[in-house]
Amino acid sequence: MLARRVRKALQEIVGEAHARFDPAQLALYAYDATPFAAPAQPDGVLMPASAEEVAGIVRLAGAEGLPVVPRGAGTNLTGGARAVQGGLVLAMTRMDRILAVDADSFQAVVQPGVVTEDLQEAAGEQGLFYPPDPQSADTCTLGGNLAENAGGPRAVKYGVTRQYVLALQVVLASGQIVRLGARTLKSVAGYDLCSLMVGSEGTLGIITEATLRLLPAPERRETLLAVFERLRDAAKAVCASMRSGVIPSAVELVDEASLRCLPDLGLDLPEAAAAVLVMEVDGSAAEAVRAAGRLAEVMQAGGACRVMRAADEAEAERLWKARREVGPSLARIAPLRINEDIVVPIARLPEAISGIHELAREQDVTCACFGHAGDGNIHVNFLLQPDRSGERERVERAVARVFDLVVGLGGSITGEHGVGTTKQAFLGLELGAEVVELMRRVKAALDPDGILNPGKVLPLPGLGRA
Numbered sequence: 464m465l466a467r468r469v470r471k472a473l474q475e476i477v478g479e480a481h482a483r484f485d486p487a488q489l490a491l492y493a494y495d496a497t498p499f500a501a502p503a504q505p506d507g508v509l510m511p512a513s514a515e516e517v518a519g520i521v522r523l524a525g526a527e528g529l530p531v532v533p534r535g536a537g538t539n540l541t542g543g544a545r546a547v548q549g550g551l552v553l554a555m556t557r558m559d560r561i562l563a564v565d566a567d568s569f570q571a572v573v574q575p576g577v578v579t580e581d582l583q584e585a586a587g588e589q590g591l592f593y594p595p596d597p598q599s600a601d602t603c604t605l606g607g608n609l610a611e612n613a614g615g616p617r618a619v620k621y622g623v624t625r626q627y628v629l630a631l632q633v634v635l636a637s638g639q640i641v642r643l644g645a646r647t648l649k650s651v652a653g654y655d656l657c658s659l660m661v662g663s664e665g666t667l668g669i670i671t672e673a674t675l676r677l678l679p680a681p682e683r684r685e686t687l688l689a690v691f692e693r694l695r696d697a698a699k700a701v702c703a704s705m706r707s708g709v710i711p712s713a714v715e716l717v718d719e720a721s722l723r724c725l726p727d728l729g730l731d732l733p734e735a736a737a738a739v740l741v742m743e744v745d746g747s748a749a750e751a752v753r754a755a756g757r758l759a760e761v762m763q764a765g766g767a768c769r770v771m772r773a774a775d776e777a778e779a780e781r782l783w784k785a786r787r788e789v790g791p792s793l794a795r796i797a798p799l800r801i802n803e804d805i806v807v808p809i810a811r812l813p814e815a816i817s818g819i820h821e822l823a824r825e826q827d828v829t830c831a832c833f834g835h836a837g838d839g840n841i842h843v844n845f846l847l848q849p850d851r852s853g854e855r856e857r858v859e860r861a862v863a864r865v866f867d868l869v870v871g872l873g874g875s876i877t878g879e880h881g882v883g884t885t886k887q888a889f890l891g892l893e894l895g896a897e898v899v900e901l902m903r904r905v906k907a908a909l910d911p912d913g914i915l916n917p918g919k920v921l922p923l924p925g926l927g928r929a
């Protein structure tokens with residue numbers, strides 16, 4: 464519990480209405496979207512309205528030795544927004560203004576609490592396009608996206624959040640407010656500290672403003688769905704699609720276990736369907752139509768037993784539902800599930816997917832795979848049946864084996880969800896002890912007293928698995 468003197472000083476910074484210390488409010492902020500994560504109650508929740516208020520809080524926290532945990536919408540899946548060492552949660556949701564959408568220089572200036580979809584819509588109103596599209600875009604915030612370097616289906620063509628960051632305003636652990644990057648498409652003036660902040664999960668600085676790059680909106684999108692009777696053929700078709708001369712704007716895979724949990728979407732999928740690929744191409748009207756035709760040919764040549772091409776937007780939406788409904792449907796049949804987001808070089812995708820299913824069989828656990836196959840990023844979902852004894856231990860063993868497999872294939876333990884607390888024990892497995900140590904030195908240089916989101920990303924003593 465915070466001393467009265469500290470609470471009063473915090474209230475003076477953000478105003479009484481925006482400083483919460485009552486147990487009911489603190490309990491609300493003890494969670495994020497991470498399954499199985501133990502609640503972690505902060506000692507105070509503060510809702511700053513400006514970079515200056517954030518800086519004031521951070522300076523006070525530094526003087527008092529209090530952890531500071533920035534938080535957007537709390538949709539992260541790796542425990543990142545939980546105050547695992549207590550201290551202050553900084554809920555950034557009042558800083559939710561789109562400060563500018565500049566159509567002439569293809570840029571937007573935003574505060575961190577802007578919901579991602581709101582920027583997508585504001586850009587769209589001016590014929591522009593903000594490509595990063597995490598599937599939580601209607602809820603998550605740009606601050607959270609920047610801190611996690613979020614991706615989504617379109618990353619296969621357009622890349623992840625980092626590719627759209629030109630400049631950031633950041634509050635450092637010292638309480639200094641700095642501007643990193645440049646509002647130009649190119650700049651090589653010194654070390655790229657702006658990129659260092661992206662994906663740093665709130666452990667190196669608190670983002671209080673971002674200048675983001677926008678693109679001209681594509682004129683047309685075409686959507687296809689290809690059905691395969693063998694999962695391996697679908698995985699191989701993903702690689703073939705990338706070699707076909709077309710760069711799809713999305714290639715999403717849904718495996719048989721995921722398909723089986725979907726409600727009837729009126730797609731009349733064949734009984735023997737073992738996987739589907741939902742794909743999108745975009746560009747000028749002529750380019751999109753040509754690319755969709757080429758992609759359909761590639762799918763048929765790759766062994767698809769059926770290829771559907773949406774005739775209009777309503778049909779496109781129906782095809783996309785086969786992908787979008789997977790997460791909610793899995794949650795309905797298995798409320799307890801562990802969702803990993805591994806990524807491999809796409810040439811290794813067939814081995815990765817069949818290896819993961821093999822491991823699940825070996826460990827006697829249920830596994831469903833779906834996700835952004837076009838860039839090799841697969842969501843591996845272990846569905847827990849809590850009435851089976853030893854289930855949690857079997858799933859944990861399966862997860863560890865999946866990480867071994869993925870790292871052995873030259874992949875990464877996380878493509879977009881970050882490390883947080885749930886994967887910190889595996890960071891050394893992928894990066895090696897020397898690189899983890901280098902990261903510790905970067906953290907110590909920027910946050911010598913370790914007040915920014917402590918207990919995240921870097922393995923805790925005795926936890927590392929190299």
Ligand SMILES: Cc1cc2nc3c(=O)[nH]c(=O)nc-3n(C[C@H](O)[C@H](O)[C@H](O)COP(=O)(O)OP(=O)(O)OC[C@H]3O[C@@H](n4cnc5c(N)ncnc54)[C@H](O)[C@@H]3O)c2cc1C
Pocket residue numbers: 495496532533534535536537538539540543544555575596597598599602603604605606607608609610611612613614615616664665666668669670671790879880916
């Ligand atoms: C249904 C669902 C679908 C999802 N789909 C995707 C997907 O397709 N792609 C994807 O990448 N992720 C996905 N996610 C994960 C999640 O939505 C993203 O990680 C998102 O970027 C988190 O944003 P947030 O605002 O909720 O951040 P939070 O969860 O509040 O915070 C995430 C991290 O960012 C830090 N942080 C927040 N704001 C700031 C700031 N201003 N400065 C510094 N650090 C900050 C926090 O400390 C924390 O470490 C999904 C999650 C759900 C629940």
